[in-house]
Amino acid sequence: MELISKLKKVNKASRQLRLSTTEQRNQVLKIAAELLIAEQKSILKANAQDLKNLPSSTPAAFRDRLTLDITRLGHMAVSLLQVAELPDPLNVETEKRQLPNGLLLRKVRSPLGVVFMIFESRPNVAIEAFSIGFKAGNAMILRGGKESQHTTAALYRILKAALKQADLSEDTLLGITDPDRKIVNQLLKQKELIDVVVPRGGDKLIEFVTENSLIPIIKNDRGMCHIYIHEDARPEMATQILVNAKTQRPGVCNSMETLLIHEKIAATLLPKVYEAMSPFHVRWYAAPRAFKILKKFPMVNVATESSWKTEYLDFAINCKVVNSLEQAIDHIQEFGSRHSESIVTSNEVTARKFQQEVDAAAVYWNASTRFTDGFEFGLGGELGISTQKLHVRGPVGLAALTSERWLIDGTGQIR
Incomplete structure (x- = not known):
């Protein structure tokens, strides 16, 4: 009473x-x-x-x-x-x-x-x-x-x-x-x-x-956020965005949990991204094709089905190599939490397709998911x-x- x-x-x-x-x-x-x-x-x-x-x-x-x-x-x-x-x-x-x-x-x-x-x-x-x-x-x-x-x-x-x-x-x-x-x-x-x-x-x-x-x-809801790196992404930009989205403050809901990368640039870009994140001792959970590329590095594990549903809120990341934009969107549709998703690409048509098809509250082109925040959006907080x-x-x-x-x-x- x-x-x-x-x-x-x-x-x-x-x-x-x-x-x-x-x-x-x-x-x-x-x-x-x-x-x-x-x-x-x-x-x-x-x-x-x-x-x-x-x-x-x-x-x-x-x-x-x-x-x-x-x-x-x-x-x-x-x-x-x-x-x-x-x-x-x-x-x-x-x-x-x-x-x-x-x-x-x-x-x-x-x-x-x-x-x-x-x-x-x-x-x-x-x-x-x-x-x-x-x-x-x-x-x-x-x-x-x-x-x-x-x-x-x-x-x-x-x-x-x-x-x-x-x-x-x-x-x-x-x-x-x-x-x-x-x-x-x-x-x-x-x-x-x-x-x-x-x-x-x-x-x-x-x-x-x-x-x-x-x-x-x-x-x-939880922030099961993805960043997809398309085949025509600028490597330097992609690396900077990924490092920021995962390591700037991993314990918040707009940090990236899963990296999806096109097969045409995975072999050359993934080792560079790993090295860029290595000062933060990030743990990796990789699907078979990504694991094959990264297995020589420490702290790289084989991803399980539960990995794709895990919001780590920590220095940990999932990684998967995909064949196409459509496969990346399908993965996000299945495992995303409709919070924040991002694509890195040089092609506006590709970017707009991603933004239209991905069903999330905030969908980015060439930017970190870390901006999904009331202050950053100019709303004065949230x-x-x-x-x-x-x-x-x-x-x-x-x-x-x-x-x-x-x-x-x-x-x-x-x-």
């Missing part, structure tokens, strides 16, 4: 937030940015506790996702200020018409209401999710993973302090640190008090939410990368956290 009582307060705060001004919401974000810097010692102390609690066997990429430092806190503060500078998506008029009977119809953007965000190890998601959801006029419920509970608790305190200083209800944010999954399960049933749920994490989290939620979902097709697809930015509704002005018309 205590949880339901808190939810009712959040729901009430969401209605009050509809009356807030752009300036009020921006003020909260600016105050939060200042507090992030002012309270950095306490935040880093909490983060150190979370890192200390990790098992010694925790992969380096996972530890990196959890880690905060002064530089990352600075980036988080900057992100809050950037969102504050973005245009307000609320009350934007997207359509206007007058009926023959004189009724004036206006379609405008309005908040979704109460947004429940579930995320895993990256504590910076708490700040990013709040800033985007709140700027779009939504009350936010945030629940991070158990690994980040001390860090997120410190961040929730800062966000609530910013709300209080700006004279807005602290109930606009409900931050949950209790790792008990029963709480999440209970929240997923509250369709009368929560308007949308956004899970952001691994397969198990997405599956759990999909199976248990009575609330509409904006699904941020709640995640939606891999579904309804309501929003790709980075979930400000506009995606609103919906359009009709406002109708009359002078006494009846039907």
